[in-house]
Amino acid sequence: xxxxxxxxxxxxxxxxxxxxxxxxxxxxxxxxxxxxxxxxxxxxxxxxxxxxxxxxxxxxxxxxxxxxxxxxxxxxxxxxxxxxxxxxxxxxxxxxxxxxxxxxxxxxxxxxxxxxxxxxxxxxxxxxxxxxxxxxxxx
Numbered sequence: 001x002x003x004x005x006x007x008x009x010x011x012x013x014x015x016x017x018x019x020x021x022x023x024x025x026x027x028x029x030x031x032x033x034x035x036x037x038x039x040x041x042x043x044x045x046x047x048x049x050x051x052x053x054x055x056x057x058x059x060x061x062x063x064x065x066x067x068x069x070x071x072x073x074x075x076x077x078x079x080x081x082x083x084x085x086x087x088x089x090x091x092x093x094x095x096x097x098x099x100x101x102x103x104x105x106x107x108x109x110x111x112x113x114x115x116x117x118x119x120x121x122x123x124x125x126x127x128x129x130x131x132x133x134x135x136x137x138x139x
Contacts, residue, residue: 002134003135005051006048006052006135007135009044009048009051010044010048010128010135010136012044013041013042013044013047013048016038016040016041017038017041017118017121019037020034020037020038020041020117021118027107027110027111031104031105031107032098032104032110034110035094035098035105035109035113036098037117038091038114038116039094039095039098039099039113041120041121042088042091042116042120042121042124043063043066043091043092045120045124046066046067046088046124047066048124048128048133049070049073049124049128050066052133052135052136053073053074053076053077053131053133054073055073063092063095066088067088067089070085071085077131079127079131084119084122084123084124087117088120090116091116094113
């Protein structure tokens with residue numbers, strides 16, 4: 001069952017990442033969409049990693065603790081490259097503002113979010129592979 005869940009979250013993360021990149025080509029029109037896809041991409045990657053590392057419940061609507069949970073799970077595995085988690089923290093800190101507030105992000109702000117999403121995705125892909133998480137593979 002764990003492998004199936006990892007695969008589902010990983011597939012979703014990659015889908016969000018591709019959508020973010022596609023819409024990110026036109027930030028004049030799709031700033032909010034691309035930013036939110038980047039944030040959800042990171043959440044899905046985080047959920048795939050957390051499940052693969054033994055977390056039994058990632059269904060919470062509140063993902064503010066995802067970074068701390070992932071940090072502690074990586075520490076148990078003695079994973080010594082937690083640098084990607086800084087990108088996750090930055091993305092999660094902006095989720096409510098991007099998704100629910102009346103504030104309109106600037107192109108520069110969205111560009112920064114997309115940069116963090118890309119970097120977190122690369123890091124997550126590397127970590128999933130390095131730790132040999134079941135069902136973590138390229139399609």
